[in-house]
Amino acid sequence: MANKRPTSVRNAAEAQKRRNSAMLKLAGIAAAVVAALAFLLQLNFGMTGGVGTIGLNETETLKDIFFGGSPWLIQCIGPGISLDSTFAAAAPHLAANKEPYSVVKTAAIPCGDKLPSGKTVYERFKLNPQTNPLVALFANGEKPQVVSRDALEMPATLVKRVSEASKLRLFDVSTPSSFGRACLSKMNKLCVMVFPYTPLSAEHNATLRAVASAYRTIQFAVINIDNVEISLERSLPARDETEQDTHLRVAVSRVFPDNSAQALAYRGPFAEAELKAWLAELASSETELNMLSKKPSASRRRRARDPNEDEATRQERRRRRKAERKAAEDALRAATEEALRTLSPEERVAREAELRARQVEWERKRREQMQAEEGSSSIFDYDDDDEDDEDEGDEGEEAVEEVREEESADVESGEDEAE
Structure with missing residues (x-):
């Protein structure tokens, strides 16, 4: 009886056992929840969705992918290049996008094989064959946009980036x-x-x-x-x-x-x-x-003059606006000079060079804007973004590039002035 522990000690030990048991149960429940969430995530973003492979002899499908305008996300595959798991997991979610006009189709293409024109897909669209995996978005008739490596880290990230880049543009x-x-x-x-x-x-x-x-x-x-x-x-x-x-x-x-x-x-x-x-x-x-x-x-568009405003009032309004612009420019100049005084001589030289370059760029854009407002179209004489447009019609009658020949034929229409 002398070795028997006091009642208070036994109660404390039993209470501790109960607490330990409860904590183990909670840990088990937490582990089960984590496992369930992981399973759901795997179920949600783990399906491959059956991404199909498009052969280079499927001319009509390739025309739709490359030049049709509808969004297509493709991965280049070939010997030693298998389907990327992130691409495969994102595919069914891109195809099931519930936003109007936001469905993105997916396909795998052997980009190293030759088109009927004799060029590979890499050569035709100036893609880097060393990039692996090479995933590119064709949409809105523009040049393909190669997906960055960080966007391929998670299926959800890829879905978000591609959905944003393939939006219908108005x-x-x-x-x-x-x-x-x-x-x-x-x-x-x-x-x-x-x-x-x-x-x-x-x-x-x-x-x-x-x-x-x-x-x-x-x-x-x-x-x-x-x-x-x-x-x-x-x-x-x-x-x-x-x-x-x-x-x-x-x-x-x-x-x-x-x-x-x-x-x-x-x-x-x-x-x-x-x-x-x-x-x-x-x-x-x-x-x-x-x-x-x-x-x-x-x-x-020029605003109609206020018939109730006389010439003196208009002149005063212009003078006031001019004074406000000058005050704003003076304040900006003073703030810039104050900031420059705190820099070392080397930093000051570099900063002044940067400010001069920015001023030149600002003046260039201002001149272009003034030309635009005067109705001049000279500032819009851009070269087409697609640098290989010049040879788009010479890639073989049976090649995928037939569509460019069709487009160039459309371009030659037109007879009279617009009505």
Whole structure:
């Protein structure tokens, strides 16, 4: 009896055992939850989705991938290059995207094999065959975008990046320079311009997105007619107040490397079926565009003068704005000089050189903006981004590049001035 432990000690030991048992149970539950979450994650992002391999003899499918405009994410495969696990896991989620017009198809292509033209896919699109894995996005008729290595670390990251890069593009033209980016910077490409009298309604926006999704190799631009005036507006049908809800003004234009241009006004209702039928005729050259004497240009729309404002008031307003700009420039200059005083001589020289370069760049952009506002189109004479456009039509009648020959045939249409 003397060796028997006191009751309080026994109770404490039993309590500790109960606590230990409870902690073990909690640990087991936590482990089970973690395992379940891991299983769900594996189930969610671990399916390969059956990514298909497209042979280089499947000409029509390759035309759709390379030049059709619909988003395709492809991986180059070949001897010793297997399908990347991240690419395979992301594929079913890209194909099942619930956002409108955001589905991205996937495929594996033996890029090292030769096309009927004699070039490999690597050579045709200037891809680096040393990149492994090489995953590239073809979308909107643009050059392929090679996916960075960090985007291939996680399927969720890849899905997010690709979904963002493959979005349906509608240009909002609110400045002369934005018109250049939308309709003048891409040689040989059609640009559909919509001139709404008021902001697009939800119905009109849905119609435009549906049409644009069916013709993703065409640029679509919504013109803010309150801020920007396009030279083609003078040739568009006059505004019909009784039908403006269904008859938005629409025109299409196309510019060429030699600075010539074509255009055509659309005279049908702003409805999905009719617009798609019209664009199908243009794409098949059944309807010819009219030749223009010069490229379309954009300028900032001049505001109407306030009839209640006399000349003295206008002069005072201009003087006040000029003084405000000068005060802002003086304040910026003083702040810059104060910052330079705290630098060492070497740092000051480097900083001053940087500021001079920035000033030169700012003045260049300002001159371009002034030219744009005066209606000059010279600042939009960009070369096409696709450096290999010059040989796109000479890659063999049976090659995938037949589509470029078809496009170059479309380019040669057009007879008269735009109506």
